[in-house]
Amino acid sequence: MPRKRVAVLISGRGSNMAALIEAAKASDYPAEIALVLSNIADAGGLDTARKAGIQTAIIDHKPFGKDRAAFDRAMHEVLIAHRIELVCLAGFMRLLTPEFVALWKERMLNxxxxxxxxxxxxxxxxxxxxxxxxxxxxxxxxxxxxxxxxxxxxxxxxxxxxxxxxxxxxxxxxxxxxxxxxxxxxxxxxxxxxxxxxxxxxxxxxxxxxxxxxxxx
Missing domain, CATH: 3.40.50.170 (Formyl transferase, N-terminal domain)
Known part of the structure; x- marks a missing residue:
């Protein structure tokens, strides 16, 4: 069975992200960390992901101001572009809109x-x-x-x-x-x-x- 493609969302050092990356190194682990996405350009976890050979993406929330829905739509587009199947929040310091949560119902963990x-x-x-x-x-x-x-x-x-x-x-x-x-x-x-x-x-x-x-x- 093909491994599930997982995105990890972070805002900081991403210690739980690192634990997921480490677990996914096992050949029999059923998921791969395919993307690490952050709303903070200099989040420490991005370097950890890059060193592990994982693709990263940055969507700075500041230009969106108070338009949380627009930020979430931008994030969803990136997740879809990377063919993500499951999402793991790991110190992601953003409140998500109900619309975004509904799109990932029972496919997003925290x-x-x-x-x-x-x-x-x-x-x-x-x-x-x-x-x-x-x-x-x-x-x-x-x-x-x-x-x-x-x-x-x-x-x-x-x-x-x-x-x-x-x-x-x-x-x-x-x-x-x-x-x-x-x-x-x-x-x-x-x-x-x-x-x-x-x-x-x-x-x-x-x-x-x-x-x-x-x-x-």
């Missing part, structure tokens, strides 16, 4: 540094510490118009230590992200993920609830 539905939005590690959370983690989900609300594909958890800071907690969560994102993309590319009534089934079985996860130290 990684979020928290155990959704807890701690949607920004500053997740800080908020988890302030809330006294005992367990924290990361979530891969399909993108829907509402932020951080799409069907969950996979989650990974870490124990919150008494002496944790935002930095130490974030570093451990990032390791989890680098594991579950490539694993999630693999499942989707293999056609093993189905969305039924707003929830993901993996090989016909529901994704475990966050409370059932065994956190790593």
């Amino acid at each position: 990684i979020h540094p928290a155990l959704l539905p807890a701690f949607k939005g920004l500053d997740t590690h800080k908020r988890a510490l302030e809330a006294g959370a005992k367990v924290h983690g990361a979530t891969v989900h399909f993108v829907v118009p509402e932020m951080d609300a799409g069907p969950i594909i996979m989650q990974g958890a870490v124990v919150v230590r008494p002496d944790d800071t935002e930095a130490t907690l974030g570093a451990r969560v990032l390791k989890v992200e680098h594991t579950i994102y490539p694993a999630s993309l693999k499942l989707v590319a293999e056609g093993r993920v189905q969305v039924v009534d707003g929830r993901c089934l993996i090989d016909g079985k529901p994704v475990p609830d966050a409370g059932a996860l065994i956190p790593v130290a």
Whole structure:
């Protein structure tokens, strides 16, 4: 079966992008990273992609002003031109229009540094510490118009230590992200993920609830 052509959208260093690129080097991985697209011309991840021999594209959002729809249309045209089948958001700091999301329904993934539905939005590690959370983690989900609300594909958890800071907690969560994102993309590319009534089934079985996860130290 031909490998799925994947675009990764970034705005910064693209550490999750790098994890996806590394995973896709395996000959039996069902997806190839065919394009890395950024809205920031000097995003650090672009160099990483180029060194890996991956095509890159830049669509600067500034000339579009507040016309998010026009920016998204320009982005969609580039994705289609590169025959992209799946999209992975990896630190892409743009809110996408519902129209764009609809075009890529159940074909666009995002990684979020928290155990959704807890701690949607920004500053997740800080908020988890302030809330006294005992367990924290990361979530891969399909993108829907509402932020951080799409069907969950996979989650990974870490124990919150008494002496944790935002930095130490974030570093451990990032390791989890680098594991579950490539694993999630693999499942989707293999056609093993189905969305039924707003929830993901993996090989016909529901994704475990966050409370059932065994956190790593």
